[in-house]
Amino acid sequence: MPNPNDSLQRRSRRNTDALRSQILDAASELFLRDGYANTSVDAVIAKVGGSKRAIYSHFGGKEDLFAAMIADLSEQALVAIEPEERAGDDVRHELIRAARAIMGILMDPRTIALYRVVIAESGRMPGLAETFLQSGPGRATESLARLLRHYSRAGLVDVANPREAAEHFIGMLRDESHLEVVLGVRKPLGERAQRARVERVVDIFLVGVLAR
Structure with a gap:
């Protein structure tokens, strides 16, 4: 009953x-x-x-609410980065999937507005920037680092420092175009441009890390 x-x-x-x-x-x-x-x-x-x-x-409280908002915006990218126990053996495929999600978040108008808020107010409130980094970009970097660590242990990539490699990878995705978008001097990249950027970045990254 x-x-x-x-x-x-x-x-x-x-x-x-x-x-x-x-x-x-x-x-x-x-x-x-x-x-x-x-x-x-x-x-x-x-x-x-x-x-x-x-x-x-x-x-x-207010700061925790702000952190939760950032985490909520980041969740889309984090969901697309497969946990190591479910990741397939096709490294390029998995990195492209993760990179497209991260790029989508970087070019999302809400994320752009969030960057501007943090930049505008971090001088008076340094803790705000720390909250932003930990709740958003830091979580994406750590998830990607775990994936790279998994592939490194499987012998598919040669990465001595997965965290650093993840930072470099996301930095390549972000590049100068993201700064230009945040500063308002260009529009966010459309889906086709994002897809082309992602594939170039992944291919360049893999030249440096694929196990030989």
Whole structure:
């Protein structure tokens, strides 16, 4: 016989997840539009409804809410980087898949706006930049490093320092075009241009790391 408490718990989880998602959406809009300093917890509450208690119980405070927003934006790229236990033996294929996801995030208008917010406010709030690096780029780099470490142990690539190699790889993807987009002197690359850039970067990277 079904337990009515199970149904209540599932409904409660759905409601909790929905509220968390609504808070993140509202916070993202305000942070990216108004900047970190000009966005308050009260402003988020006014937009989404509820109370401060809801935000503090889900996120812990404004800085934690900002970190959660960055992590949420990063999740798309992280999902595309296969955990080492599921990665196939086709290194080029896996790197292209991961690189396309990372490039998509780099050229996402929300990510561009986020970079601008962090650059504008990090001089007054150095901790903001650290939160951004740890919750966004740092997580992507570490996931890619784990994948490279797996291939290195399998003898498919020759990488002495997977973390450093991952940093170089993402740096090649980012290159000067990303800076130009952040500065507003060019538009984000379209999907076709991103795909071509990704394949060139992967092929150049593999020349240096493929096991011989």
